[in-house]
Amino acid sequence: MITMNTIKSVGLxxxxxxxxxASLANLFKSLSNTEAMAIVDKAIQVGWxxxxxxxxxxxxxxxxRLGMGLRGLERSDYVLSTKVGRLLQSRKQQPGLEAGEFxxxxxxxxxxxxxxxxxxxxxxxxxxxxxxxxxxxxxxxHDIGTYTYGQTPLERKHFKDxxxxxxxxxxxxxxxxxxxxxxxxxxxxxxxxxVMDHAAPDIFMLANRYNLLETDRQAFFAKCEQQGVSVAIAxxxxxxxxxxxxxxxxxxxxxxxxxxxxxxINYIEAVCNRHDVPLGAAALQFxxxxxxxxxxxxxxxxxEQAVTNYEWANWEIPAALWDELxxxxxx
Numbered sequence: 001m002i003t004m005n006t007i008k009s010v011g012l013x014x015x016x017x018x019x020x021x022a023s024l025a026n027l028f029k030s031l032s033n034t035e036a037m038a039i040v041d042k043a044i045q046v047g048w049x050x051x052x053x054x055x056x057x058x059x060x061x062x063x064x065r066l067g068m069g070l071r072g073l074e075r076s077d078y079v080l081s082t083k084v085g086r087l088l089q090s091r092k093q094q095p096g097l098e099a100g101e102f103x104x105x106x107x108x109x110x111x112x113x114x115x116x117x118x119x120x121x122x123x124x125x126x127x128x129x130x131x132x133x134x135x136x137x138x139x140x141x142h143d144i145g146t147y148t149y150g151q152t153p154l155e156r157k158h159f160k161d162x163x164x165x166x167x168x169x170x171x172x173x174x175x176x177x178x179x180x181x182x183x184x185x186x187x188x189x190x191x192x193x194x195v196m197d198h199a200a201p202d203i204f205m206l207a208n209r210y211n212l213l214e215t216d217r218q219a220f221f222a223k224c225e226q227q228g229v230s231v232a233i234a235x236x237x238x239x240x241x242x243x244x245x246x247x248x249x250x251x252x253x254x255x256x257x258x259x260x261x262x263x264x265i266n267y268i269e270a271v272c273n274r275h276d277v278p279l280g281a282a283a284l285q286f287x288x289x290x291x292x293x294x295x296x297x298x299x300x301x302x303x304e305q306a307v308t309n310y311e312w313a314n315w316e317i318p319a320a321l322w323d324e325l326x327x328x329x330x331x
Contacts, residue, residue: 001313001314001316002015002016002017002047002310002313002314003015003016004016005230005294005295006230006294007138007181007202007203007230007294008202008228008229008230009181009200009202009203009228009229009230010180010181010202012079012137012138012180012181012202014050014079014137014138014294014295015048015049015050015079015295016288016294016295016296016313017048017050017284017295017296017298017309017310017313018050018051018052018081018232018234018295018296018297018298019043019048019050019051019052019297019298019300019306020052020234020235020297020298020299020300021051021052021053021057021062021063021065021066021300022053022054022057022058022062022299023039023299023300023301024036024039024040024053024057024058024061024062024065024066024069025057025058025059025061025062025065025103025106026058026061026103026104026105026106027057027058027102027103027299027301028102028104028251028301029104029301030104030105031301033065036065036069037065037068037069038303039069039300039301039302039303039305039306040065040066040068040069040070041069042303042306042307043300043306043310044069044070044072044073046306046307046310047310048306048310049077049078049079050078050079050080050081050295051066051070051078051079051080051081052080052081052082052205052232052234052297053066053080053081053082053083053131054082054083054086054140054142054185055082055083055084055086055087055088055111055123055126055127055130055142056083056086056111056142056143057103058103058106058107059088059091059103059106059107059108059109059110059111060088060107060109060126060130061103061106061107063082063127063130063131064107064130064131066131067130067131067132067133068132070131070133071132075133075134075135079137079138080131080133080136080137080138081136081137081138081139081140082127082131082136082139082140083123083139083140083141083142083185084115084119084120084123084124084127084139084140084141084142084166084170085113085114085115085119085120085123085141085142085143085144085158086111086112086113086114086123086142086143087111087112087113087114087119087122087123087126088107088109088110088111088112088126089109089110089111089112090108090109090110091108091109091110102254113149113158114161115141115144115158115159115161115162115166116161116162116164116165116166116169117165117166117168117169118165118169119161119166120141120166120169120170121169121173124136124139124169124173124178124179135177135178135179136178136179137179137180137181138179138180138181138182138183138202138203139170139173139179139181139182139183140182140183140184140185140203140205141162141166141170141182141183141184141185142185143185143186143187144158144159144162144184144186144191144195145159145186145187145188145190145191145192146188146190146191147186147187147188147191148186148187159191159194162199163198163199167198167199170182181202181203182201182202182203183201183202183203183204183205183229183232184201184204184205185204185205185206185207185232185234186204186205186206186207187206187207187208187209188209189206189209189217189219189220192204192206192220193219193220193223196223196224196227196229200227201229202229202230203229203230203231203232203294204224204229204230204231204232205231205232205233205234205297206220206231206232206233206234207233207234207235207297208234208235208238208239208253210233210287210290210293211233211235211236211237211238211242211283211286211287212238212242212265212268212282212283212286212325212330213238213242213261213264213265214238215329215330215331221290221292224292225291225292229292230292230293230294231290231292231293231294232293232294232295232296232297233287233293233295233296233297234296234297234298235297235298235299236283236284236286236287236296236297236298237280237283237284237298237299238252238283239251239252239253239254240299241257241261241262241265242265242279242280242283243279243280243283247262247265248262265279267328268282268325268328268330271321271324271325271328272321274324275317275318275320275321275324277315277317277318277321278312278315280308280309280312281311281312281313281315281317282317282321282325283312284296284298284309284312284313285312285313285315285317286330289322289331296313
């Protein structure tokens, strides 16, 4: 069930379900402006009140479309988060997409990584303008770590820039009331654990690493608990494969789905069917069983998904289902 949960270090309450706005930037498929606005309108209508975006998504397209879609809501009626770490620069050539083929028909800007004080301040101001908002509730440092940059000197440079001056910008924005909380968003827990050795974040966004297919994150959550850092879980559907109709042609880790993963999903789905629970509902609610997780972020690609995902988040799941999954080591 959707609840209001508190980010421990700052007392900010957030809904346990977050609208992931990467899909508004033509992630995996193109949407017209009209289609994108219809998705946001439906989400607001059914009750979504936390929205997450990033400059990276469609080179600013997600922020532009989300900002337009939210104009009908009072700013105090919803929670908004975006990210820093990539500045957008005019693209003189095509296609030159850093994001490969994931974002279609994106804005004509190149992404330039910058995790310094100046880069984060510039990124924040640019996002404020694209979103058309007075403030941002939560600001995430986006995609530091080896998952994005590999085990390279560049990865260490970005991390050093963040440690030496980037976090000072975040602390300043928070102190001035421009943001209410800040954190780091990544696809790996190792860099998040390293961040805790050098900074004092309020919240982490961990994507693709804690879901029904991946549950072994005890060390990460234990350190978050020790240091009072809350966690937002993103991609609870494991890049969509958990709820795909045709799993063999879906994506897992943004690539082909291994047969072993399909076999595991089929087994989990059989358990859900025995308890009359949609697999999507179990996937959305599973991360929230961890006491450190305050919200789960899922992408919304259509008006239908805006309704269905919200319904799944409110689905009553019997304890017996969780007990059966725990017996399989999914806990």
